[in-house]
Amino acid sequence: MSELVPGSEDLGTFHPRTFEEQSVGDNLFLVSGDGVPAGKRVTEAVNVLSFLGQPIAGLVVVARTPAAMPSHTRSRLRLLEGKVPHILRFPYVARFHFVDRENARSIRLPRKARAVLGTLTTLVVPTTHTPPSHPFTESS
Numbered sequence: 001m002s003e004l005v006p007g008s009e010d011l012g013t014f015h016p017r018t019f020e021e022q023s024v025g026d027n028l029f030l031v032s033g034d035g036v037p038a039g040k041r042v043t044e045a046v047n048v049l050s051f052l053g054q055p056i057a058g059l060v061v062v063a064r065t066p067a068a069m070p071s072h073t074r075s076r077l078r079l080l081e082g083k084v085p086h087i088l089r090f091p092y093v094a095r096f097h098f099v100d101r102e103n104a105r106s107i108r109l110p111r112k113a114r115a116v117l118g119t120l121t122t123l124v125v126p127t128t129h130t131p132p133s134h135p136f137t138e139s140s
Contacts, residue, residue: 001031003101003102027124029056029060030046031059032062034061038064039076042076043076043080046084056083057123058088059084061077064097066094088119
């Protein structure tokens with residue numbers, strides 16, 4: 001997801017035992033899939049980060065299939081609403097799942113995906129540099 005949001009950086013996979021508080025700023029967004037295992041992992045990450053006092057600015061849940069989000073995952077996300085100020089759902093975009101990270105910006109995204117990225121871009125405040133102008137192309 002970081003390759004689509006100017007000014008953001010991918011910190012890799014969260015591991016509770018190797019998390020370094022000083023390496024993360026106050027504008028941390030977690031990105032997760034919408035399946036049941038991913039819902040469990042993101043819940044653990046939010047709970048550990050909250051316990052450590054790490055502010056979490058938001059969560060982006062990426063749809064992995066065109067099917068509806070599993071009810072178990074929706075329930076977990078409702079429980080996180082008090083700990084995470086922004087929970088965004090990035091819709092399923094088939095092409096997004098079959099492209100290299102370097103080419104992710106070349107995909108023509110549907111309107112709903114562009115809207116989520118627009119919201120996310122306004123919430124991500126780079127601390128080290130000014131982001132480039134919004135790179136996404138319009139599609140009908």
